[in-house]
Amino acid sequence: MRDTEEQLVRELGERIGYGRLMHVAEHLWREKALSSGLQGTELTIGPCARELVPCPCPESGRDVAGHCDWCCGTARVTKRVAVAIGMPGISGRGAAFGALERGEHFICWPVSGDNSGHGGYLGAQRLLVKTGELTANNGNGIESSMNTRMDVIKVLLR
Numbered sequence: 001m002r003d004t005e006e007q008l009v010r011e012l013g014e015r016i017g018y019g020r021l022m023h024v025a026e027h028l029w030r031e032k033a034l035s036s037g038l039q040g041t042e043l044t045i046g047p048c049a050r051e052l053v054p055c056p057c058p059e060s061g062r063d064v065a066g067h068c069d070w071c072c073g074t075a076r077v078t079k080r081v082a083v084a085i086g087m088p089g090i091s092g093r094g095a096a097f098g099a100l101e102r103g104e105h106f107i108c109w110p111v112s113g114d115n116s117g118h119g120g121y122l123g124a125q126r127l128l129v130k131t132g133e134l135t136a137n138n139g140n141g142i143e144s145s146m147n148t149r150m151d152v153i154k155v156l157l158r
């Protein structure tokens with residue numbers, strides 16, 4: 001039965017396009033749901049997979065039943081949602097500390113500030129190396145605590 005269903009969908013998808021097949025199916029399901037007084041129960045299709053990242057399904061995003069309120073069970077979210085969730089390795093600007101491997105070098109993303117210890121674009125950037133999940137070192141043996149969401153610029157050394 002399952003093989004038969006897959007073969008039917010494959011044949012139609014190859015014939016009219018899989019995206020078109022899903023759009024038409026959503027449209028027809030919506031019409032059926034509306035006429036049955038069950039509007040909103042139909043599934044919808046979303047963006048292309050390459051626009052999405054895996055959802056960590058964080059506890060903070062679960063509803064009272066324990067279902068993920070971020071991805072609605074699809075296990076995928078947009079990058080912007082991932083940033084809002086605070087997913088390790090996903091940054092609003094590019095790389096985040098959490099995405100680096102141990103031993104990789106980086107500088108912190110420059111931020112505005114007073115240029116004397118509290119950010120600022122005029123200060124020198126220190127080259128750091130990731131030493132642990134939440135630690136980095138600037139080569140002097142002193143460990144610094146890091147945040148997985150901290151914006152960084154990865155530096156490739158040769």
Ligand SMILES: [Zn+2]
Binds near residue numbers: 058068070075
């Ligand atoms: Zn989720």
